Amino acid sequence: MHIADSLTTISLDTTAKEPLFRQLYVAIRTAILSGQLGAGTQLPPTRDLAGQLGVSRQTILNAYDQLMAEGYLSGTVGKGTFVAQGLRRHSEQARIASPVPRRPLSTRGAAFVAANTRLNIHDGRARAFRSGMPGIDLFPFDVWGRLEARRWRRHDHHFGYDDPAGYAPLRECLAAYLRTSRGVQCDASQVIITSGSQQALFLAAMLLLSPGDRAWVEDPGYRGVTAPLHAAQAAVCPVPVDSDGMQVSIGIERFPDARLAYVTPSHQLPLGVTMSLQRRLELLAWAASRQAWIVEDDYDSEYRYSGPPLASLQSLDRTGCVIYTGTLSKVLFPALRLGYLVAPVELVEAFVQAKALMDRGCPIVPQMTLADFIVEGHFSRHIKRTRDAYAERRASLLDSLDAMTGRMKGLIDIGSADAGLHVAVGFCDGRNDQAFSDTAWQHGLDVRPLSPYFATGNGLSGQRPEPRSGLLLGFAAVPPRELRQGARLLEKLLLESPGLQGG
Ligand SMILES: Cc1ncc(COP(=O)(O)O)c(C=O)c1O
Numbered sequence: 001m002h003i004a005d006s007l008t009t010i011s012l013d014t015t016a017k018e019p020l021f022r023q024l025y026v027a028i029r030t031a032i033l034s035g036q037l038g039a040g041t042q043l044p045p046t047r048d049l050a051g052q053l054g055v056s057r058q059t060i061l062n063a064y065d066q067l068m069a070e071g072y073l074s075g076t077v078g079k080g081t082f083v084a085q086g087l088r089r090h091s092e093q094a095r096i097a098s099p100v101p102r103r104p105l106s107t108r109g110a111a112f113v114a115a116n117t118r119l120n121i122h123d124g125r126a127r128a129f130r131s132g133m134p135g136i137d138l139f140p141f142d143v144w145g146r147l148e149a150r151r152w153r154r155h156d157h158h159f160g161y162d163d164p165a166g167y168a169p170l171r172e173c174l175a176a177y178l179r180t181s182r183g184v185q186c187d188a189s190q191v192i193i194t195s196g197s198q199q200a201l202f203l204a205a206m207l208l209l210s211p212g213d214r215a216w217v218e219d220p221g222y223r224g225v226t227a228p229l230h231a232a233q234a235a236v237c238p239v240p241v242d243s244d245g246m247q248v249s250i251g252i253e254r255f256p257d258a259r260l261a262y263v264t265p266s267h268q269l270p271l272g273v274t275m276s277l278q279r280r281l282e283l284l285a286w287a288a289s290r291q292a293w294i295v296e297d298d299y300d301s302e303y304r305y306s307g308p309p310l311a312s313l314q315s316l317d318r319t320g321c322v323i324y325t326g327t328l329s330k331v332l333f334p335a336l337r338l339g340y341l342v343a344p345v346e347l348v349e350a351f352v353q354a355k356a357l358m359d360r361g362c363p364i365v366p367q368m369t370l371a372d373f374i375v376e377g378h379f380s381r382h383i384k385r386t387r388d389a390y391a392e393r394r395a396s397l398l399d400s401l402d403a404m405t406g407r408m409k410g411l412i413d414i415g416s417a418d419a420g421l422h423v424a425v426g427f428c429d430g431r432n433d434q435a436f437s438d439t440a441w442q443h444g445l446d447v448r449p450l451s452p453y454f455a456t457g458n459g460l461s462g463q464r465p466e467p468r469s470g471l472l473l474g475f476a477a478v479p480p481r482e483l484r485q486g487a488r489l490l491e492k493l494l495l496e497s498p499g500l501q502g503g
Pocket of ligand 1: 264339
């Protein structure tokens with residue numbers, strides 16, 4: 001069956017309130033956004049599809065017209081209708097387009113769906129300025145492949161159900177790594193291997209928050225944490241960030257009784273600032289006085305380009321209130337789906353039980369391979385090599401941006417880039433960053449809009465920073481030459497695109 005023929009199996013509900021053309025429009029849009037109907041796929045002629053679905057031809061024409069108007073389809077009458085080129089697959093768009101299930105979800109299930117994750121996915125080959133992504137061109141696939149093959153050859157593990165906390169030798173070497181590189185106070189028994197830090201955040205939200213409990217998040221901040229908090233039916237409390245990180249005194253003033261605070265102290269997402277020592281101490285003092293928990297997300301601190309590496313917030317914790325999370329997504333790559341958390345001693349058992357309940361533990365062979373990768377010195381070599389390469393990539397992006405700022409006369413301002421794999425660039429004229437990012441994608445650039453990182457009306461209100469428009473520009477995923485070419489194109493598009501308004 002040709003892929004577009006699958007449209008003939010769409011079932012339309014003649015008794016539903018929603019018009020038939022609209023049902024068809026949603027179904028086709030979903031198929032496009034989910035990638036089921038790829039760019040360039042020809043859709044069935046309207047007359048044929050109408051016959052197969054048992055509806056009028058006008059219904060099909062209306063659906064196709066709507067999809068054409070929105071840019072999902074292209075073509076002309078008589079010459080065929082095709083899925084448009086250059087559409088960006090996006091989990092958010094795919095979800096919005098999904099039909100509502102006829103039988104209701106549970107209250108919990110509805111909270112999961114309403115969590116409004118808007119988590120980004122990566123689509124296609126890396127292009128300038130993909131963010132959330134390391135340079136896959138630098139990954140030693142040959143070494144990894146050799147280590148993994150050796151594990152398959154020797155297969156001396158029992159290959160049955162294992163400790164849900166993870167492969168013991170991996171927990172040992174991660175504990176040693178975190179103690180020396182991040183000052184984390186832990187032993188291996190506190191390290192739990194997770195499916196990325198996303199799972200650690202989910203487990204923390206589920207274990208530590210009851211419905212209605214308040215949780216501080218940074219504003220602007222990481223969507224990957226607000227989603228599990230909403231799913232746990234917690235009240236998400238945005239606390240503004242300035243150049244010293246989360247403004248703890250505002251959190252205390254507005255939401256003193258919160259049960260949990262989530263922070264990215266080493267490298268704030270998305271603004272890139274580092275939390276000052278004063279703020280760290282204030283946050284720890286508040287948590288100690290309120291019996292609250294702090295989740296420290298230390299997602300990319302391996303990469304610091306000026307000054308000495310910073311110790312973690314957890315290293316200052318004297319009352320056992322910090323849950324520390326880390327990931328291999330930046331140092332190795334996100335699709336590996338390996339991360340870890342370090343639980344305070346009193347929470348270890350709860351986290352291990354929750355992990356067991358969820359998936360009984362992460363796949364064993366990648367964990368073994370990673371342990372070998374670390375023990376045999378490849379991990380530290382890879383960090384050193386990528387740190388040097390990213391420093392060069394970062395310098396080429398910052399040089400281009402500096403030159404651009406001069407020519408663009410105050411249109412953009414450049415955020416902190418002392419650490420991590422991206423830099424935030426603000427639009428001083430408040431132009432619509434989401435529309436700009438879509439346009440840039442059509443022209444071959446991958447830029448992420450900044451405004452969605454700011455809190456929306458979902459959580460508790462209070463005075464919040466105005467959503468700032470701008471872009472997140474990743475510099476690690478592609479080599480300097482592509483970054484420089486990308487910067488030239490970015491400047492051209494910024495000068496051509498409509499300024500002001502939106503956001
Ligand atoms: C703040 C933050 N935490 C964690 C992660 C990594 O998440 P994961 O380990 O689930 O891939 C990211 C990825 O972009 C991030 O931006």
